[in-house]
Amino acid sequence: MSATKPRDDRRAAWWFLAPVLVGFAVFYGYPAARGVWYSVTDYNMLNTASYVGTENYAKLFADEKFWNSMLVTAWYVVLNIGSQTLLALGVASLMHRLTRSVVLRATLLLPWLVPNVTIGLLWMWLLDTNLGFVNQLLHTFGFDPVGFFTDETWAMPTVAGINTWAYTGYTALLLYAGMLQIPQYLYEGAAIDGAGEWRMFRGITLPLLRPVLALVLVVSMIGSFQIFDTIAVTTKGGPVSATQVIYYFIYQQAFKYFHMGYAAAAAICLALILGLLTAIQMRMLRASRSDLA
Amino acid sequence: MTRRTFSPGRALAWVAMAVFVVVTVFPFWWMIRTALTPAADIYTDNASLLPENPTLINFTRVLGLTTEAEARAAGGSGAHLNFAGYLWNSIVYCSLIAAVQTLFCAMAGYAFARLRFPGRDLVFGIVIAALMVPPIFTLLPNFIFVKDLGLMSTMAGMVAPTILMTPFAVFFLRQFFLSLPRDVEEAAILDGNGPWGIFWRIALPMSRGPLITIGLTTTVWAWKDYLWPLLVGRDEENRLVTVALGVFLQQSPNTQPDWTGLMAASTLSVLPVLVLLIFMGKRLVQSLNFTGSK
Structure with missing residues (x-):
C-alpha cells in the first residue's frame, strides 16, 4: 500500500x-x-405525559418556594465561594512561597477525597448542640451553645462553612498549580528591587494568576450551585426552608411529590443560569486571554 | 526557593500553614477517636484527645460481625447493619466505572485525536457539548429510563449512566493523544499495523500517566457519588457506603443519634480513600496540575 494515498479510518x-x-x-x-x-408536560411517573404548554413555567415563576430556593442558593454560593476562594488563595500563596512538599499537598487534599455524606455526618457530630466538640469549646470560653443546624440564621452559614472546609485544600492546590507556572525569575527580580511579599503578591502573583483564578472560580461556582449531598444529610432543607437550595427543591418536586414535569422545568432554569453565569464571568475576568502566553 | 533564611514573616507564614493543616486534619481525628469510644462514655469522656476506654465494638457492630443483642448493648438501635457488604458494593461500583469508562473514553479520545473519518470534529463537538448539561437535568429522565428498563436496585442500573463515558474523560484523553509524537505511530503504520494494533501496542502503553490520572479521578468521584445511587440502589443488597450512611443516620432515634456507631461507619467510608491517598498521593496531587489548570 502507498503512504501517499489519504488515509480513511472510517470503519x-x-x-x-x-x-x-x-x-x-x-x-x-x-x-x-x-x-x-x-x-412542558404534566408527567408524574404513573400517567402518560400530556402536553401542557408553558404551564409548568408559569407556575414556577409564580411559586414563592422556587424563588426562595433561588435566593437561598445564591446566598450559599456567595458564602461558600467567597470564603473558599479567599482562603484557598491564601493557602496557595503560603505554600507557593514556603514549600514544595508533596506530603503537605496530599494532606490538604484529604477532605476532597471523602464523600460529602461522610463530611456532613462528621460535622453534625462536631457541631452537635449538646455533645459536639465545637460547642464544648464554646462552653469552655463561656459562650452559650449554638444550634448550628437548627437555628434559621446559622444553618446556611454552617453548611457553607462545612463545604468551604471540604474544598479549600483542593481549590488551593489548583491555584498553587497555576502559581507554579509563573516564572521564578519575576520574583527574584522583584526581590532584588526590594519588593516585599505583599507587593509581589499584588504585583506578580495575582495578575499572572488571573486566567487560572477565573477558571477555578467558574468551575467551583458551577459546583457550588449544585450543592445537594451535604444538605440532604444534615438539614434536609430546614429549618423551615432556610437551606432549601434549588437542587433540593428539584429533588423534592421530582421524587417526593412526583411532579416530574415541574421539576424538569426547574432543572432547565438552573441549567440556563449556570450557562449564563459561565459566559458572564468569563467575559468579566477576560479569562480567554492569558497574560503569560 | 530563593531564600531559606529565617525571618519573622516566614515563621508567621509557617504558623498560619500549620493552623490550616490542624483544622483540616483534626475533624478526622475526632471522628476516629469517637469511633473508638464506648457509647456509654459519650457524655463523660469527650474532652481528651484519646478515649479513656478504647474499644473496637463500634467497628465490629457496624460491620455486622456481632449479634443483634451485642450491638444493642453497645449503643446500636437494633437495626441491621452490614458495612462490610456496603463497602464491597462501593468498591465494585467504583472499580467497574473507573476501569470500563477509562478504556472506552481512551478509545474514543484516540479516534478523535488520530483517526481520519468524515464528521470527526462535528461529532466531537456534539459529545463535548454534553459538558454543559448539568447532571440534575439528565438525572430525572435517566431515572425514569432505568426504571422502565427494570434496572432499579441492580448494579447494572447504578453504573449505567457513567460506565460508558463522561464528556470530560473523552475531552481530557483526546487532548493527551493529540500531544503524543506522531513518528512512532507512523513507523508502526509502515510496519503494517492497523488502527487497533497501534492503539493497543503503542498509544495505550505510552499513555499510562494520563490513564491513571483519569482512572483515579473517576474512582474518587464514584466513591463520593450519592444522589444517583440513593435513587437507584436503595435496597440493602446493593446499597453503597454513602447511601448506607444516610440510612444509618435516619434509623437513629432523633433524640440522640448513635454517634459512636455513625463515626465508626464514617471512618470505614474514609479508609479506602485514605489508602488510595497514601499509595497514590503523589499521582493524585500531580493530577491536579493536569485536570485543573488546562
Missing part, C-alpha cells in the same frame, strides 16, 4: 467510538431531549 473509527457514542446518545442526548419534553 475502524466507528468501532473505536461505538461505546462512547452509545453512552452519549442513551444517557446524555436522549435524556436531555426527554427533559425538555417533560418540562
Whole structure:
C-alpha cells in the first residue's frame, strides 16, 4: 500500500467510538431531549405525559418556594465561594512561597477525597448542640451553645462553612498549580528591587494568576450551585426552608411529590443560569486571554 | 526557593500553614477517636484527645460481625447493619466505572485525536457539548429510563449512566493523544499495523500517566457519588457506603443519634480513600496540575 494515498479510518473509527457514542446518545442526548419534553408536560411517573404548554413555567415563576430556593442558593454560593476562594488563595500563596512538599499537598487534599455524606455526618457530630466538640469549646470560653443546624440564621452559614472546609485544600492546590507556572525569575527580580511579599503578591502573583483564578472560580461556582449531598444529610432543607437550595427543591418536586414535569422545568432554569453565569464571568475576568502566553 | 533564611514573616507564614493543616486534619481525628469510644462514655469522656476506654465494638457492630443483642448493648438501635457488604458494593461500583469508562473514553479520545473519518470534529463537538448539561437535568429522565428498563436496585442500573463515558474523560484523553509524537505511530503504520494494533501496542502503553490520572479521578468521584445511587440502589443488597450512611443516620432515634456507631461507619467510608491517598498521593496531587489548570 502507498503512504501517499489519504488515509480513511472510517470503519475502524466507528468501532473505536461505538461505546462512547452509545453512552452519549442513551444517557446524555436522549435524556436531555426527554427533559425538555417533560418540562412542558404534566408527567408524574404513573400517567402518560400530556402536553401542557408553558404551564409548568408559569407556575414556577409564580411559586414563592422556587424563588426562595433561588435566593437561598445564591446566598450559599456567595458564602461558600467567597470564603473558599479567599482562603484557598491564601493557602496557595503560603505554600507557593514556603514549600514544595508533596506530603503537605496530599494532606490538604484529604477532605476532597471523602464523600460529602461522610463530611456532613462528621460535622453534625462536631457541631452537635449538646455533645459536639465545637460547642464544648464554646462552653469552655463561656459562650452559650449554638444550634448550628437548627437555628434559621446559622444553618446556611454552617453548611457553607462545612463545604468551604471540604474544598479549600483542593481549590488551593489548583491555584498553587497555576502559581507554579509563573516564572521564578519575576520574583527574584522583584526581590532584588526590594519588593516585599505583599507587593509581589499584588504585583506578580495575582495578575499572572488571573486566567487560572477565573477558571477555578467558574468551575467551583458551577459546583457550588449544585450543592445537594451535604444538605440532604444534615438539614434536609430546614429549618423551615432556610437551606432549601434549588437542587433540593428539584429533588423534592421530582421524587417526593412526583411532579416530574415541574421539576424538569426547574432543572432547565438552573441549567440556563449556570450557562449564563459561565459566559458572564468569563467575559468579566477576560479569562480567554492569558497574560503569560 | 530563593531564600531559606529565617525571618519573622516566614515563621508567621509557617504558623498560619500549620493552623490550616490542624483544622483540616483534626475533624478526622475526632471522628476516629469517637469511633473508638464506648457509647456509654459519650457524655463523660469527650474532652481528651484519646478515649479513656478504647474499644473496637463500634467497628465490629457496624460491620455486622456481632449479634443483634451485642450491638444493642453497645449503643446500636437494633437495626441491621452490614458495612462490610456496603463497602464491597462501593468498591465494585467504583472499580467497574473507573476501569470500563477509562478504556472506552481512551478509545474514543484516540479516534478523535488520530483517526481520519468524515464528521470527526462535528461529532466531537456534539459529545463535548454534553459538558454543559448539568447532571440534575439528565438525572430525572435517566431515572425514569432505568426504571422502565427494570434496572432499579441492580448494579447494572447504578453504573449505567457513567460506565460508558463522561464528556470530560473523552475531552481530557483526546487532548493527551493529540500531544503524543506522531513518528512512532507512523513507523508502526509502515510496519503494517492497523488502527487497533497501534492503539493497543503503542498509544495505550505510552499513555499510562494520563490513564491513571483519569482512572483515579473517576474512582474518587464514584466513591463520593450519592444522589444517583440513593435513587437507584436503595435496597440493602446493593446499597453503597454513602447511601448506607444516610440510612444509618435516619434509623437513629432523633433524640440522640448513635454517634459512636455513625463515626465508626464514617471512618470505614474514609479508609479506602485514605489508602488510595497514601499509595497514590503523589499521582493524585500531580493530577491536579493536569485536570485543573488546562
